[in-house]
Amino acid sequence: MPFNTRNTGDRPKKIRILGYRSGTSSKMFIASIVYILLFLLLFRTILPTSTFNVFMSIGIIGFLLSILALIIGLIKPSIVLPKAEYKTRKKAVYYYSFSFIAFFLLAIFFTVEEPTSAEKSAVTKCESSEARSEITQLAEKKSKLEEDIKKLNKEKEKLSAETEKLTKEKEAKKLAEEKRKEKEAKKLAEEKRKEKEAKKLAEEKRKEEEVQKLAEEKRKEEEAQKLAEEKRKEEEAQKLAEEKRKEEEAQKLAEEKRKEEEAQKLAEEKRKEEEAAALAKEQQDKQTSVTNTNVYYENCTAARAAGAAPVYEGQPGYAKHLDRDGDGIGCDQ
Numbered sequence: 001m002p003f004n005t006r007n008t009g010d011r012p013k014k015i016r017i018l019g020y021r022s023g024t025s026s027k028m029f030i031a032s033i034v035y036i037l038l039f040l041l042l043f044r045t046i047l048p049t050s051t052f053n054v055f056m057s058i059g060i061i062g063f064l065l066s067i068l069a070l071i072i073g074l075i076k077p078s079i080v081l082p083k084a085e086y087k088t089r090k091k092a093v094y095y096y097s098f099s100f101i102a103f104f105l106l107a108i109f110f111t112v113e114e115p116t117s118a119e120k121s122a123v124t125k126c127e128s129s130e131a132r133s134e135i136t137q138l139a140e141k142k143s144k145l146e147e148d149i150k151k152l153n154k155e156k157e158k159l160s161a162e163t164e165k166l167t168k169e170k171e172a173k174k175l176a177e178e179k180r181k182e183k184e185a186k187k188l189a190e191e192k193r194k195e196k197e198a199k200k201l202a203e204e205k206r207k208e209e210e211v212q213k214l215a216e217e218k219r220k221e222e223e224a225q226k227l228a229e230e231k232r233k234e235e236e237a238q239k240l241a242e243e244k245r246k247e248e249e250a251q252k253l254a255e256e257k258r259k260e261e262e263a264q265k266l267a268e269e270k271r272k273e274e275e276a277a278a279l280a281k282e283q284q285d286k287q288t289s290v291t292n293t294n295v296y297y298e299n300c301t302a303a304r305a306a307g308a309a310p311v312y313e314g315q316p317g318y319a320k321h322l323d324r325d326g327d328g329i330g331c332d333q
Contacts, residue, residue, distance in 0.1 A: 017031075018031065037105065040110075056107050059104065059108070060148055062099065062102075062103030063107055063152060064152070066096050066099040070159070073096055074089055074163070080096065081095070297317045297319070299321075300322055300330070304331065311331055313329070313330075
């Protein structure tokens with residue numbers, strides 16, 4: 001049986017036999033069939049004719065079993081491939097189609113040919129009645145074999161019909177699966193389109209919200225600028241009012257200072273006048289004291305004793321030591 005190098009991995013790494021070097025399944029399959037044909041030709045030449053019926057029976061039985069295993073393998077591969085690593089229909093078809101062909105060839109190669117008339121006459125002349133009976137039996141077996149071959153052909157037709165049915169069912173399932181996938185693809189495309197539209201609407205809504213947000217921020221900024229402008233104007237007004245107040249206060253202070261300076265000036269003038277008057281009075285007193293040097297009171301007691309108290313300024317006997325408070329009246333207390 002050929003090795004399936006690509007699927008099973010059971011083939012040795014290096015096979016130098018002709019037909020197996022490429023490692024491809026199809027070439028190895030054909031090479032195996034060719035080798036079987038060569039072996040069958042060799043065995044047919046070596047083995048006696050009496051053993052042909054045994055090998056033919058083995059070929060027929062193996063052929064029928066191969067057909068049965070092939071049908072089962074198409075339905076459930078795990079039954080006919082118990083030890084295989086990968087239990088697939090492809091592998092079942094590969095193995096049992098090979099056995100199907102091999103046993104079919106075995107049955108064909110070891111089929112006993114019907115003797116010709118010349119052979120029959122030679123057998124009649126040369127062989128005994130036992131040989132003739134054996135030929136008769138062989139003829140019966142041949143007819144039986146032909147009937148078996150007809151049955152096998154019918155079974156083959158039946159198998160072909162079942163295979164075609166399975167193929168059609170597989171194609172129908174494949175079409176149904178493709179239709180389902182197409183429907184799912186359409187559904188996914190529709191969902192994707194809706195999702196895209198939803199994203200687009202969400203993006204438009206987000207942009208609209210951003211525009212509204214920017215407008216609101218601009219409005220708030222304008223309000224803030226307006227408030228800042230009003231506040232600035234108010235501060236400027238306050239500043240102007242403060243400057244005006246300060247200016248008024250400065251003017252007031254300047255006016256008070258001017259008045260104070262005028263008052264000081266007037267006081268200074270009055271002081272100077274008073275000093276001038278005092279100086280004049282002093283000079284007058286000096287003149288008076290010089291004039292009244294003959295009248296002198298040592299103190300107020302003496303003035304009172306002389307009956308001159310109080311002594312007014314300008315009168316005889318008036319002197320500064322008698323007028324301590326400087327009001328122009330001496331000894332008035």
